[in-house]
Amino acid sequence: MPYPATERLSTNRSAEPANEQRGVIFHDSGLSFEETIARAVKPGAAVSYHCVIAPDGSQCTLVPDAQVARHAGVSTFLGRSGCDAFTLGVAFAGDTNASPLSSHQLASAVEWLARRWKARGWTPESVTDHRQASGGREKDLNPVEWARLKAALSARFAP
Ligand SMILES: [Zn+2]
Numbered sequence: 364m365p366y367p368a369t370e371r372l373s374t375n376r377s378a379e380p381a382n383e384q385r386g387v388i389f390h391d392s393g394l395s396f397e398e399t400i401a402r403a404v405k406p407g408a409a410v411s412y413h414c415v416i417a418p419d420g421s422q423c424t425l426v427p428d429a430q431v432a433r434h435a436g437v438s439t440f441l442g443r444s445g446c447d448a449f450t451l452g453v454a455f456a457g458d459t460n461a462s463p464l465s466s467h468q469l470a471s472a473v474e475w476l477a478r479r480w481k482a483r484g485w486t487p488e489s490v491t492d493h494r495q496a497s498g499g500r501e502k503d504l505n506p507v508e509w510a511r512l513k514a515a516l517s518a519r520f521a522p
Pocket residue numbers: 389390391434493501503
């Protein structure tokens with residue numbers, strides 16, 4: 364059964380030009396699920412994600428896939444800079460450097476990806492995290508938690 368999903372559209376998004384959706388950057392928000400949503404819908408806040416995932420696996424859509432969210436900042440992925448233009452940003456609520464992802468968060472992330480994977484032509488190389496895309500400037504995800512996510516993706520999306 365799918366995890367519960369709600370929608371609370373962020374004011375921090377742009378519709379034009381459309382998001383190219385070439386890949387996905389995972390984050391942790393450093394905040395609770397509710398705090399992450401509150402920050403994303405606050406006018407003028409400089410951060411938003413396409414989706415935030417709660418410890419119980421619940422998902423909240425903050426920015427439609429076709430639009431650009433403000434999640435990556437100065438960043439490089441897939442040989443290009445300015446990742447907000449061509450990636451989707453998914454945040455796990457919480458701080459992965461303080462506590463591990465829940466099994467529900469991992470399963471919910473895989474479910475979120477599976478709904479999009481084939482249509483967008485994604486491969487495991489289409490997915491990264493903010494720590495890697497920012498050249499180590501950002502601390503999300505904890506490398507141990509990234510490895511857990513990567514293993515879950517490999518298990519689900521093996522060729
Ligand atoms: Zn981040």
